[in-house]
Amino acid sequence: MAHQADDDAGLIAALKRRDEAAFVTLVERYQGALLRLALVYCRSLAVAEEIVQDTWLGVIQGIDRFEGRASFKTWLFQILVNRARTRAEREGRAVSFSSLSDEAEAPGEPAVPPGRFRGPDDKWPHNWALPPHSWGESPDARLLADETMELVKRAIATLSPAQQQVITLRDIEGWTAEDVCNVLMISETNQRVLLHRARSHVRGLLENLFNDR
Amino acid sequence: MTDESMTIPDLGGLTCKEMVELVTDYLEGALSPAIRSRFDQHLTACDPCVVYIEQMRQTIATLGKLPEESIPETALDTLREHFRRWRSAPDS
Numbered sequence: 483m484a485h486q487a488d489d490d491a492g493l494i495a496a497l498k499r500r501d502e503a504a505f506v507t508l509v510e511r512y513q514g515a516l517l518r519l520a521l522v523y524c525r526s527l528a529v530a531e532e533i534v535q536d537t538w539l540g541v542i543q544g545i546d547r548f549e550g551r552a553s554f555k556t557w558l559f560q561i562l563v564n565r566a567r568t569r570a571e572r573e574g575r576a577v578s579f580s581s582l583s584d585e586a587e588a589p590g591e592p593a594v595p596p597g598r599f600r601g602p603d604d605k606w607p608h609n610w611a612l613p614p615h616s617w618g619e620s621p622d623a624r625l626l627a628d629e630t631m632e633l634v635k636r637a638i639a640t641l642s643p644a645q646q647q648v649i650t651l652r653d654i655e656g657w658t659a660e661d662v663c664n665v666l667m668i669s670e671t672n673q674r675v676l677l678h679r680a681r682s683h684v685r686g687l688l689e690n691l692f693n694d695r
Numbered sequence: 696m697t698d699e700s701m702t703i704p705d706l707g708g709l710t711c712k713e714m715v716e717l718v719t720d721y722l723e724g725a726l727s728p729a730i731r732s733r734f735d736q737h738l739t740a741c742d743p744c745v746v747y748i749e750q751m752r753q754t755i756a757t758l759g760k761l762p763e764e765s766i767p768e769t770a771l772d773t774l775r776e777h778f779r780r781w782r783s784a785p786d787s
Contacts, residue, residue: 608710613743678719
């Protein structure tokens with residue numbers, strides 16, 4: 483994604499000159515990621531698509547005032563997040579989206595169930611009792627199998643909205659921590675906490691899947 | 696084995712339970728140098744934690760390979776129409 487950012491500048495300049503090809507290139511470049519993030523806010527594909535469409539209308543309406551202080555990507559996704567959050571609030575789902583920082587600062591689930599570790603009085607206190615088993619030398623075939631991908635998608639859907647937003651942008655879309663913090667307006671530390679909980683949860687589910695074989 | 700101290704590996708003063716909570720900070724390069732060196736020491740002595748970190752890396756790699764969401768072509772057509780209307784509108 484980083485390589486695209488430099489390239490955006492030329493397209494933005496062209497878009498300001500009302501160049502349709504530049505607009506279409508930008509839409510095609512970001513459409514998939516926008517939709518993915520919109521789906522975090524609303525389960526309905528139709529509503530998510532509307533939010534994405536609405537975001538592009540926001541781009542058209544605002545591009546002349548866009549000064550490039552933030553990257554285009556950050557600006558674009560902020561528009562999406564604002565619209566998606568407004569919509570979620572209107573639909574009475576504001577509570578679950580209240581504050582990412584509040585969630586990050588509240589205690590979370592441990593990364594691994596405590597029962598997997600030895601007790602405090604053990605000879606090896608708090609070290610592995612039930613250690614993880616390697617997923618093999620070349621686990622790619624298992625990891626990339628359709629079944630695994632389906633499980634990962636479902637796993638993400640069970641995360642809290644805050645964790646979903648972070649893991650979607652960081653790991654699925656491959657964004658930097660800095661970009662994620664800018665778009666979601668959270669601190670680096672809170673971003674890392676949410677990412678940690680989300681990744682740990684997905685790892686646990688993959689482990690269950692592979693251990694069941 | 697009578698002398699247990701012979702077999703006790705140096706786990707860097709970190710338990711495995713602590714390790715699994717530090718792994719994201721480790722992968723993000725956010726550990727302080729002091730904790731980082733204890734973390735590395737633990738890994739030299741604890742194979743299960745090495746496996747665990749490898750699984751976190753594999754999890755991240757898998758997340759990066761989820762297929763892209765796509766939007767129907769008609770959506771793009773609608774956006775083109777909006778764009779053209781905007782383009783032909785007088786500057787506001």
